[in-house]
Amino acid sequence: MNEKIRLGISSCLLGEKVRYDGGHKLDHFLRDGLGKYVDWVPVCPEVEIGLPVPREAMRLVGLPEAPRLITVRTGKDYTDRMSKWAAKRLEEIEEEDLCGFVFKSRSPSSGMKAVKVYSESGVPSNKGTGIFARAFIERFPLLPVEDEGRLNDPALRENFIERIFVYQQWKEFLKSAGSIAQLIAFHTRHKLLILSHSAKHYTILGRLVADAKKYKTDEIRRDYLKHLMEGLRLTATIRKHTNVLQHMMGYFKARLTADEKQELIETIENYHAGFVPLIVPITLLMHYVRKFDEPYLKGQYYLKPHPAELMLRNHV
Numbered sequence: 051m052n053e054k055i056r057l058g059i060s061s062c063l064l065g066e067k068v069r070y071d072g073g074h075k076l077d078h079f080l081r082d083g084l085g086k087y088v089d090w091v092p093v094c095p096e097v098e099i100g101l102p103v104p105r106e107a108m109r110l111v112g113l114p115e116a117p118r119l120i121t122v123r124t125g126k127d128y129t130d131r132m133s134k135w136a137a138k139r140l141e142e143i144e145e146e147d148l149c150g151f152v153f154k155s156r157s158p159s160s161g162m163k164a165v166k167v168y169s170e171s172g173v174p175s176n177k178g179t180g181i182f183a184r185a186f187i188e189r190f191p192l193l194p195v196e197d198e199g200r201l202n203d204p205a206l207r208e209n210f211i212e213r214i215f216v217y218q219q220w221k222e223f224l225k226s227a228g229s230i231a232q233l234i235a236f237h238t239r240h241k242l243l244i245l246s247h248s249a250k251h252y253t254i255l256g257r258l259v260a261d262a263k264k265y266k267t268d269e270i271r272r273d274y275l276k277h278l279m280e281g282l283r284l285t286a287t288i289r290k291h292t293n294v295l296q297h298m299m300g301y302f303k304a305r306l307t308a309d310e311k312q313e314l315i316e317t318i319e320n321y322h323a324g325f326v327p328l329i330v331p332i333t334l335l336m337h338y339v340r341k342f343d344e345p346y347l348k349g350q351y352y353l354k355p356h357p358a359e360l361m362l363r364n365h366v
């Protein structure tokens with residue numbers, strides 16, 4: 051991995067005491083685990099619009115698709131102040147070169163999904179998005195985003211971290227000349243990773259790259275990134291990973307002994323049955339990639355999409 055990845059984050063997740071009750075919501079994995087690879091850009095919308103710590107708690111009220119941000123006890127409406135600030139702040143954030151954002155779950159300002167919205171009569175539903183999080187997602191629809199609650203799910207955690215590393219690779223590609231040849235090389239390295247998420251996007255992106263010369267540079271980059279990020283957002287299931295593992299096995303069939311072949315088949319079957327995590331067949335395949343110096347597989351990010359120390363594939 052090259053430079054640290056720049057990620058936005060809700061400030062309270064880093065342990066900053068900015069919450070309405072004067073506390074924080076430190077997330078140890080984010081600060082101490084993922085944090086080794088990340089330059090965090092903290093944002094606390096409620097403090098940045100000038101509210102004190104501690105302060106009155108707020109909640110979303112009204113229609114889930116266009117709620118108001120209202121204080122719970124005194125009914126003060128901060129929607130317009132927050133929206134105006136967010137528009138300006140997002141302009142600054144655009145300059146930050148972010149590869150994603152980790153939001154604080156359930157917050158009426160920062161929550162990205164399933165935030166409580168109260169009807170005028172006080173009945174809650176879990177269909178809201180925090181005012182700042184909504185503005186962020188609308189402005190940067192392709193940037194990977196998650197909240198710390200969802201990141202406790204191993205599959206969602208792996209998915210998000212994979213996407214931020216791919217996004218960083220994409221930014222590096224853009225910083226280079228970004229020629230068609232480099233786009234083809236980028237695509238080639240990510241092929242199996244894409245296939246592990248979506249066969250449909252694998253096909254779309256393959257066609258796009260094959261026809262690259264028919265497009266203007268800006269168009270092909272825009273379309274490629276859109277389909278890439280849409281595809282990677284889809285969860286890589288056991289069935290999809292098994293398909294990729296079997297595809298990789300095909301590269302060695304003629305070179306393995308009968309015993310080695312049987313061991314590899316059984317390892318993939320054990321993964322498919324849920325007896326062992328993904329890291330087990332991947333490790334065995336990496337062994338053969340090294341042993342036979344297989345050129346195509348050697349370049350595949352699928353084999354190492356994020357640092358091994360994060361142990362993300364030990365749990366999926």
Ligand code: SF4
Binds near residue numbers: 060061062068094
């Ligand atoms: S959830 Fe958002 S607004 Fe609330 S304290 Fe954390 S960063 Fe600030």
